Amino acid sequence: MTSKKNFLWILPLCLGLMASSAEKAPDPQQLLDSAHKATDLSQLGSYVLTARVIVNPGDSKREQAGTLTISRDHELSRVELKINGKDEVQIRRNHASYIVPSQTLLPTSGLVGFDKSWDPLHQRETEIGDKYKLGKVHAENIGEHRAWCFDRKTAYMKFTLTEKLCFDAARPRLSRRGASTKNRTEFMDYTQMGEQEYPQKVSIIREYMAPVEVTDVHVVPATLSEELFKPPENAIEVESCANEQPPEPKHTPEPSYPARASAESKKGMVVLNVIVAKDGTVPMARSLTPDSYGFSESAEQTVRTWQFKPATCDGRAIAMEMNVEVNFNRF
Numbered sequence: 001m002t003s004k005k006n007f008l009w010i011l012p013l014c015l016g017l018m019a020s021s022a023e024k025a026p027d028p029q030q031l032l033d034s035a036h037k038a039t040d041l042s043q044l045g046s047y048v049l050t051a052r053v054i055v056n057p058g059d060s061k062r063e064q065a066g067t068l069t070i071s072r073d074h075e076l077s078r079v080e081l082k083i084n085g086k087d088e089v090q091i092r093r094n095h096a097s098y099i100v101p102s103q104t105l106l107p108t109s110g111l112v113g114f115d116k117s118w119d120p121l122h123q124r125e126t127e128i129g130d131k132y133k134l135g136k137v138h139a140e141n142i143g144e145h146r147a148w149c150f151d152r153k154t155a156y157m158k159f160t161l162t163e164k165l166c167f168d169a170a171r172p173r174l175s176r177r178g179a180s181t182k183n184r185t186e187f188m189d190y191t192q193m194g195e196q197e198y199p200q201k202v203s204i205i206r207e208y209m210a211p212v213e214v215t216d217v218h219v220v221p222a223t224l225s226e227e228l229f230k231p232p233e234n235a236i237e238v239e240s241c242a243n244e245q246p247p248e249p250k251h252t253p254e255p256s257y258p259a260r261a262s263a264e265s266k267k268g269m270v271v272l273n274v275i276v277a278k279d280g281t282v283p284m285a286r287s288l289t290p291d292s293y294g295f296s297e298s299a300e301q302t303v304r305t306w307q308f309k310p311a312t313c314d315g316r317a318i319a320m321e322m323n324v325e326v327n328f329n330r331f
Contacts, residue, residue, distance in 0.1 A: 025137040026172075028150045032134075032165075034172035036121040038197050039190075041219060046073035048222045049115045049198075053083060057213040068214065070115045071222070076229040079112050081105050091231045098235035099275065099321060101284035107273040108288050109212050110204050115219075118174050118187045118199055120165055131155045142166055142186075147175050173197065182207040193219050208271050208289040236275055236283060239318040247276040247308035247320060255302035257328060258294030268295035268328040272303055278317045280308040288323070299326040 041047060049070040056062040066083025077092045088103040090112055097112075106112055116122040135151035149166040166176040171190075178184025183206055187199040198219055204212040231237075261268060268291060275284040285303040287296035303324060311320035 025139070026148055028134040028137050028152075031137070031148060031150075031167045031172050032120050035167060035174050036119055038173065038195075039119050040122070041072075041115055041119070041193075041196055041198065042074065043196055044194065044219070044221050046071075046222055046224045047219055048072075048224075049217065049219045051114075051214045051217040053081065053109065053111070054213045054215070055083065055109065056210050062210070068111055068114065071224055071228055072115060073224045073229070076224075078228055079106065079114070081109060081111060083109075089232055091229055091235070093229060093231070095240050097238045097240075097321070098231035099238055099284070100232050100235050101275070101286075102234070104286050107286065108209060110206055110209070111212070111214070114202070114214065115198075117177075117185060117202070120167075120174050120177070139169070140166060142175050145169070145175065149176075178205075180207075208269070236277070236319055238275060238321045239313055241313040241318075243314050244318075244320070245312045246322070247280070247311045249306065249308055250280065251305075251307040253302060253305065255298040255326060255328070257330070258298050261293040261295060261328065262330070264293075265330060266293050267330065268293060270295050270299040270326045270328075272299055272324045272326060273321070274303060274324045275319055275321050276308045276310060277319050278310050280310045282306050282308075285324075295326075295328055298328075302326075 041049075049068075049072075051068045053066045053068045055064045055066075064084050066081060069078075069080045071078040075092075075094045078089060079092075080087065080089045083105060086105055088100070088105045090100075090103075090106050091098040132152050132154040135153075137148050137150045140147050140149045146169040147166040148169055149164060152163050152165055154161045154163070161179075163177060163179055165174065167173060168175050173190050174187050176184055176186045185205070186203040188202070189200040190197045191200050198217060200215065200217045202214040202217070204214070260266075269289070270291070271288045272285050273288055274282055277283050282304050285300045287300055290296055303326065310317040312318060
């Protein structure tokens with residue numbers, strides 16, 4: 001009698017597992033297209049996004065809170081971040097960004113282009129978005145939700161960028177995107193705005209950078225003046241195009257080893273946000289990985305002396321923004 005009861009309990013369970021495993025995975029391109037159609041905010045025309053930003057959430061000693069405002073009118077955008085008593089702005093007009101070298105909050109927060117991050121068919125504001133290959137779809141659990149995930153490999157300049165995309169299995173909305181568990185963005189609590197949707201909570205995790213949480217996201221249609229998109233004073237124009245060629249190093253001396261780090265036999269690694277100008281010089285090098293041993297300061301000072309053959313766009317020299325990794329090792 002006992003064995004019969006056990007059999008009756010096990011049989012439905014087995015049947016349930018078989019049904020789950022037999023479920024057909026959706027086509028990856030269909031997931032991309034469905035999510036893009038539902039979350040592409042450009043369908044609203046011009047709009048303003050506001051949100052609360054928390055850097056180092058949950059860390060009582062280092063947590064900082066501020067506000068993010070993104071004003072967008074098709075190919076014009078203004079991103080403003082107010083936090084820790086500072087107010088920083090970055091303007092984009094068509095295929096050119098205007099970056100102020102003295103500003104550090106926006107690059108370390110990863111919030112430039114935030115309002116397009118949950119649209120899986122928006123990668124950069126150039127024509128490279130359709131040059132990708134999609135991997136096989138498989139099921140995963142993200143928190144308490146089931147998701148369909150696959151890899152997307154995108155050709156960009158001389159590189160192949162691999163990104164893992166995960167979509168909510170109940171509705172084709174982006175749940176997570178990233179190159180790895182250490183570099184990912186998660187999207188939660190989607191809300192409706194007309195026919196479009198956007199997440200009200202976003203978590204941004206980047207290796208070597210402070211985690212960022214964006215909450216209370218609100219989007220409203222708006223009529224925006226041209227004056228709002230005027231480039232800031234002292235900004236450097238950085239262009240982008242489909243046929244970019246990256247800078248080529250000509251003179252890149254190694255930074256000096258910080259005295260304290262040397263005395264304590266410490267190793268270090270610094271990621272720098274860098275602009276290589278049209279003449280091949282480096283007018284901006286700012287660390288994304290602050291430290292207490294002087295690695296960042298040494299790397300910044302030295303990288304600003306580097307010389308490159310400048311980046312090109314259709315054969316024409318342009319300024320380019322990129323990240324550079326500098327390692328400090330003692331052998």
